[in-house]
Amino acid sequence: MSLFGFLKKKKSAKRAKDRLNVAIALDRDSNVYPYLDQMKQEIMQIVQKYSKIKDVRINKEKVEDQDILDIEIVLEDSTR
Amino acid sequence: MGIVFSVISGKGGVGKTTTSANLAIGTALQGKKTVVVDFDIGQRNLDMILGLENRVVYDITHVMEGDVKLNQALIPFKKSKNLYFLAASQTKDKSVLDKEKVGRLIEELKEEFDYIFIDAPAGIESGFEHAVYYADAAIVVVNPEVSSIRDSDRAIGIVDAKSKKSQEGKRVAKYLIINRINPELVQKGEMLSSEDILDILEIDLLGKVPEDQFIIEASNTGHPVILNDRSEAGKAFERISRRLCGEEVPFVDVETPKKAGLLKSIKKMFS
Numbered sequence: 542m543s544l545f546g547f548l549k550k551k552k553s554a555k556r557a558k559d560r561l562n563v564a565i566a567l568d569r570d571s572n573v574y575p576y577l578d579q580m581k582q583e584i585m586q587i588v589q590k591y592s593k594i595k596d597v598r599i600n601k602e603k604v605e606d607q608d609i610l611d612i613e614i615v616l617e618d619s620t621r
Numbered sequence: 622m623g624i625v626f627s628v629i630s631g632k633g634g635v636g637k638t639t640t641s642a643n644l645a646i647g648t649a650l651q652g653k654k655t656v657v658v659d660f661d662i663g664q665r666n667l668d669m670i671l672g673l674e675n676r677v678v679y680d681i682t683h684v685m686e687g688d689v690k691l692n693q694a695l696i697p698f699k700k701s702k703n704l705y706f707l708a709a710s711q712t713k714d715k716s717v718l719d720k721e722k723v724g725r726l727i728e729e730l731k732e733e734f735d736y737i738f739i740d741a742p743a744g745i746e747s748g749f750e751h752a753v754y755y756a757d758a759a760i761v762v763v764n765p766e767v768s769s770i771r772d773s774d775r776a777i778g779i780v781d782a783k784s785k786k787s788q789e790g791k792r793v794a795k796y797l798i799i800n801r802i803n804p805e806l807v808q809k810g811e812m813l814s815s816e817d818i819l820d821i822l823e824i825d826l827l828g829k830v831p832e833d834q835f836i837i838e839a840s841n842t843g844h845p846v847i848l849n850d851r852s853e854a855g856k857a858f859e860r861i862s863r864r865l866c867g868e869e870v871p872f873v874d875v876e877t878p879k880k881a882g883l884l885k886s887i888k889k890m891f892s
């Protein structure tokens with residue numbers, strides 16, 4: 542390494558920390574609702590008793606500090 | 622009533638078995654009636670680390686299936702009358718673990734012992750949930766290395782989601798042990814420091830254990846490193862054991878290299 546090389550190159554531990562912070566934040570976010578798939582199945586079963594549906598879509602959102610589950614039930618096209 | 626400590630990690634090979642063995646000996650030497658249970662079904666290891674591999678007749682499965690009484694399967698540790706060991710079975714079939722059966726075993730152990738250490742399989746293994754279900758506290762072992770730290774965060778997530786206490790709305794205490802610290806690398810900025818790791822994982826520090834050659838010797842001979850008073854890792858495990866027994870033991874800096882002797886530094890100058 543050149544005399545002032547250390548000024549340019551970030552130490553690897555620092556890079557590890559930065560990368561871990563991002564990776565773990567993403568991991569945590571995707572693991573907040575581990576039951577999501579099961580819930581989706583159950584919602585579909587219930588709604589299907591009353592009307593034909595195409596799909597159930599669940600989106601996780603964060604509005605300011607509030608977590609929101611946005612559940613969208615897409616019905617079968619009934620005009621056909 | 623005993624306290625159940627599950628010794629966990631995300632990925633394997635970070636030092637759970639080493640930690641379980643040493644902390645069990647350490648707390649037993651502090652006077653706690655202790656049992657250490659190998660829950661890594663199909664990968665029995667703790668018996669060798671404790672030097673008890675020739676003493677295993679019955680294992681955890683025999684007890685859970687009701688083939689033998691608990692006392693018949695508990696193996697005493699020679700160097701401390703307070704310590705007993707319960708072996709894992711070598712069958713690969715992890716379905717032998719059943720929540721009710723595990724529960725009955727843990728209840729029985731809690732009647733007889735102050736401290737129960739569970740040497741868990743890695744967080745990705747199927748037996749993991751059983752090993753943490755009845756935990757009062759999780760001892761999380763990591764190495765200062767990205768994949769170990771990332772995976773440990775997931776393992777902690779499983780404890781928070783799946784353990785009995787969490788499901789009852791209670792808190793499972795979580796303590797971090799950073800194992801295999803290389804002080805030279807930390808000083809050079811090429812290894813994550815304990816401070817960095819605590820920042821990332823946001824759990825309480827229980828102890829820092831340096832990388833130590835004596836650990837290989839210890840596993841070769843079946844005498845865990847805590848019994849070796851020349852070993853820095855052994856001393857670290859002893860400090861952690863005291864902390865687990867409620868003593869306030871200051872954290873020692875294991876991240877600054879020990880001053881090399883004069884001869885060594887001279888040699889370094891010319892190398």
Ligand SMILES: Nc1ncnc2c1ncn2[C@@H]1O[C@H](COP(=O)(O)OP(=O)(O)O)[C@@H](O)[C@H]1O
Pocket residue numbers: 630632633634635636637638639640666800801802830831832833834836837840854
């Ligand atoms: N502080 C340490 N210094 C040197 N080697 C270590 C240290 N801790 C663990 N090891 C070694 O790392 C390997 C894995 O340890 P082990 O306790 O079996 O991990 P796990 O139970 O998590 O799979 C073993 O060979 C052990 O001797």
Ligand SMILES: [Mg+2]
Pocket residue numbers: 637638639661666740
């Ligand atoms: Mg192990």
